[in-house]
Amino acid sequence: MPSEPAAVLIGSGQNSVAYELDGRILRLPRHCGAERDLVREAAALRAVRPLLPVPVPDLEVRRIDGQFVSLHAKILGEPLSDLTGLRIGAQRVLAADLAAFLKALHSLPIDSVEAEPAGASSSEWNGLLAQCEAVAFPLLSPDVVTALRKRFSDFLATCDALPQCLIHGDFGTGNILVDRGRLSGVIDFSGCGLGDPAYDFASLAAGLGDPFVDLVLAHFSPDTAARDRMGFYRMTFPLLDILYGVENRDPETVRAGVHAFAA
Structure with missing residues (x-):
């Protein structure tokens, strides 16, 4: 048999x-x-x-x-882990594919799905800051902590008036499928919901770097405020790693999060 x-x-x-x-x-x-x-x-x-x-x-x-x-x-393609082997021309082609996907997703009517908020409210961001003060900040240098507090303060002053659209919520490299240099699919929509479109660009930048994301953003018209929010969201990702690692007794994840602020 x-x-x-x-x-x-x-x-x-x-x-x-x-x-x-x-x-x-x-x-x-x-x-x-x-x-x-x-x-x-x-x-x-x-x-x-x-x-x-x-x-x-x-x-x-x-x-x-x-x-x-x-x-x-299974969807055709392999997860995009990095840009190894992709020359600048091929990167521009892939960036255009990703921009087309994000434009389509971000322009969908908000009521097209029964979506929960993917972005956090000001109270939730304040809660994250409180967790960081208690758990993450003691593991970081005083200069880094001072800079992080300033970033949180600047963001919290504006976070109740952010743009809202349907976002992927975890637009990182592992969820982007590529076949022969072209975008062939996108997976893992578990974080999909209403949120700030800058969050998807921040996730992309965390995996592939700012120069590549600039190629994607060339198909949009982000203002300075949107770029500042991208930087803030990206900064929170290693903080979340530290919190997760401490809570789940995962020292490797904690070390990776702390190391992100040591560079």
């Missing part, structure tokens, strides 16, 4: 574990919050899939032997 296809581990994150199984992607949420996110993600994807210029997952969410899982057909 033929053997059953084996599941191959392809990724493990803070919220879920992903496997490839017989041409499909199987995701297992790590906690109840991740389960709720999967249900919300499936509903959002059903609404936006026909309106986007590249394939996105067609999620099937169900329970298998008591385990909550999601399944979708």
Whole structure:
């Protein structure tokens, strides 16, 4: 008798574990919050899939032997981990593809999905600052902490009047699929919701760097305020790593977050 296809581990994150199984992607949420996110993600994807210029997952969410899982057909392409081997001309082509995707997503009517806010409110940002004061800042140098407090103060003064649109919410390299130098798909919409479009650009910059994101932004007209917010959001990512690492007793994640402020 033929053997059953084996599941191959392809990724493990803070919220879920992903496997490839017989041409499909199987995701297992790590906690109840991740389960709720999967249900919300499936509903959002059903609404936006026909309106986007590249394939996105067609999620099937169900329970298998008591385990909550999601399944979708594997999308062509491999995760974009870096820009190695891409000359400037090829980078411009890829940047244009990413800009077209973000323009399509960010211009969708806000009521096209029943989206929860992907961006935090001022009270939540104040809560993050309080957590950082208690947990992250004691691990950083005094000069770095002074600069971070100033960044938080400047952002909090304006964060109740930010632009809102439908954003991906985790537009990092691992969720961008590329085939032969072209954008072939986008995955993991668990963070999709209403938020500041600058957040998606900040996620992209965190993985691929500012020079490449400038190629993407050449297709937009960001003002100084939008660029400042991108810098603020990007700054918070290693802080979140520190908080996660401390909470989950993950010293490698803590070290990576602290190291980001040592450069």
